[in-house]
Amino acid sequence: MPILDQGYQHWDGKLAGRGLRWLAITRQGVKAQFKNRWMVSTLVGALAPALALAGFLVLWGLFEQQATILEPILFLFRDLPQEIRDGPKAFRATFWTLAFALFFQVQTFFAFLLVMLVGPDLISQDLRFNALPLYLSRPLRRVDYFLGKFGVIATFLVAIMLAPALLAYLIGLAFSLDPSVLRDTWRVLAASAAFSAVAAASMGLLMLAMSSLSRNSRFVTAMWVALWLLGGAAVDAARQTPARAWAPLASYSDDLASVREALFDHDAHWAHLSDVFSRGRDAVRGAAGFGGPRRTGLFGIPIGPPRGAAPPDAPRPPMPPDFEELDDDAPPGWPWSAGVLAGLAAGSVLVLSTRVRSLDRLK
């Protein structure tokens, strides 16, 4: 058919606002990712921990209400200390916090996988196909381009982190039938939102920076895997050096974990729970009178220090007279980890602004 057979019609439709123009890039990027079967499988797999979290919150809500529906599975709770069984509401915040913290710990691994599948192509392919002039010659700024690409990663991370956490929270809320849940657990929700934001910002910026470093997305994938694996290896190697206390900072995953635990106040809740379980064990030991007590636990899973382990206040072996205890193995606090993540984010922004240049310097 010769060209021009079909007429050209003028178009005077309404255009979207300029502030949200980056959404078109995000929408297109997200749609394109669903062609990748591996990505879809990982996304579906990443929802399994969310089901487990929601299931736990439902059980906890029913346990709080001493619901009769739980009778067939009450044996799961028999190993809990009496203190918890008598007044579970007093431990609501602790159990919710630890459950959400564990959920985010698992989801961090899925986030690593998803970003590895979604991210490498985002900018490297545009560089390979010289698509930047097509973007920048339209009413878009460079920051719109970055935002649009970042939005693709953020969408998937929110889909496996914040969205399921929020859904699980609402389910837990619904099954608790107690308005005081909001008062007791709002911090869990805030920590979930904050950690999701930190993870999305940090991983998104890092991956975009890596994606801009090569036109070959396989190299980008290799860089991403190396960041996670080599960090752990570096920590192991640094354990033999005098700077071993600072070694965890070299591991990206450890830095994320440190910030996550700080946001959820994980250690304080865990210490609280350990105290309760210690008291419960002592009580069981006293009641038994002989033999070793069973370890306390939840759902049959032992919780707390293992049997035979020295209690925190156990007598310590004698030390040499001139022995001076140094606390140089204590890991650096979470602000250092947050600083490392912020530094990586700043470096990523610098790399992006250098690698994705305006047409001033393009061919």
Added chain:
Amino acid sequence: MLIELEDLTKTYGAVTALAGLTVAMPGGSVGLLGPNGAGKTTMIRGLLGLIRLDSGRGRVLGMDVERQALEIRQATGFVPEDECLFPNVTGVQFVAYAGELVGMPPRDALRRAHEMLDYVGLDEARYRRVESYSTGMKQRLKIAAGIVHDPKLLILDEPTNGMDPAGRSEILALCRDLARAKGMNLLISSHLLPDVEAVCEYVVVLGRGRLLARGKIADLKRPHDREYELRVRGDHDAFARVLARRGVESSPIEDRLLVALPAGADAATLWEAAEASSEQIRMLRPRRSTLEEVFLRAVGGAG
């Protein structure tokens, strides 16, 4: 005026791409001519606000190039010279995506993409991945993406580069139709003079970042007062000798003679010579400059 530039200067290190360029271009279809390195691409990027100009001012469609770059790009379509594609999409997705980037709602962008692909003649190929397209198909695709939002001005940078004659002719027909039948303003940068001549009414010649010549093509190709092209029935060489005896210089071009009359003479001199030599003049017309001559004169004058 479609485009007004005043004292535009842009340097890349030691290289001066635009050296105080001042030019005004009227609406319609404008050809931008110039040898390599003349500053054509830099000028286009300056018009779209894609580069930071060292000095000078400019207005495109009445909008300031410095302060209203996004508005200019909103009202303008750009078809770049380089091979550039949105990867991993089909033709129709490519054009629809281009529309969405300009702010069209996704549904409108998709419908409009189909219309534009019909218009440029990409039929079933629109459902293929764009990486598999030929050069000509990519060029049509880029044009469809450039006009999807119905811009007031379409800028084409070397639109026929690397194309075969048939494809080139189709692209030029498309450009002509857009400019003449659809009322779209066109700015075509090219080093192929016939392409510009086939589409444009107005031409701007750049060289070393400066304006060398500009005007309506019809005016630039003005008829010469004392130069004619003529064809005779008989032998051209014999008639050339007859003319030479009367002080008329002539030189053969293809199937005709190009003659230059001496001062004070007019076309009657030629008729008299023909009558005297019993020759028949079959064609006689004043000579017009070709665009190539205009271009070479302008570029040569600058050099």
